[in-house]
Amino acid sequence: MKFLEWLNAFLNKVLLVLGGIAVLALMTLATANVVLRIFYAPIRGTYEIVSFLGALVIAFALGYTQKRKDNIIVDILTERFPERLARLVDTFAYLVMTIFFSIVTWQVFVWGAKIWRTGELSETLKVIYHPFILAVGFGFGVLALTTLTDFLNKILNRKEG
Numbered sequence: 001m002k003f004l005e006w007l008n009a010f011l012n013k014v015l016l017v018l019g020g021i022a023v024l025a026l027m028t029l030a031t032a033n034v035v036l037r038i039f040y041a042p043i044r045g046t047y048e049i050v051s052f053l054g055a056l057v058i059a060f061a062l063g064y065t066q067k068r069k070d071n072i073i074v075d076i077l078t079e080r081f082p083e084r085l086a087r088l089v090d091t092f093a094y095l096v097m098t099i100f101f102s103i104v105t106w107q108v109f110v111w112g113a114k115i116w117r118t119g120e121l122s123e124t125l126k127v128i129y130h131p132f133i134l135a136v137g138f139g140f141g142v143l144a145l146t147t148l149t150d151f152l153n154k155i156l157n158r159k160e161g
Contacts, residue, residue: 011063018060022056063142094150108137
């Protein structure tokens with residue numbers, strides 16, 4: 001369990017740094033494009049690149065956000081439950097989330113592999129974009145790992161995070 005928690009923390013930190021770099025690149029590109037438009041020289045393909053980077057930013061933040069419990073949680077019902085029942089519901093929710101995000105990870109990787117196999121290119125810049133899809137799949141995989149860690153901590157009656 002210690003290794004799983006270490007791996008989870010390590011991967012989330014790495015993705016957090018990579019997501020931060022993607023945000024900086026996105027902001028720099030968008031700002032440069034706006035400034036250059038004033039001089040009638042916009043950067044070609046900005047919309048595509050910003051879209052790819054935005055997908056990375058979101059996917060890379062998922063696991064870290066779950067780890068910190070910064071997601072919006074609707075607990076209007078469970079806050080009225082006895083502690084034991086609320087804990088059971090939380091445990092079940094973590095199990096469902098782990099299964100769901102594992103399936104999402106798998107399907108995103110299947111889609112990325114298909115795009116890779118067919119050699120599909122982006123519409124404007126005509127560049128390969130399967131690495132972005134696979135990176136998003138990895139982000140969802142880390143989220144699934146994070147929810148699995150939360151689930152196991154609930155079962156073992158340990159503090160999460």
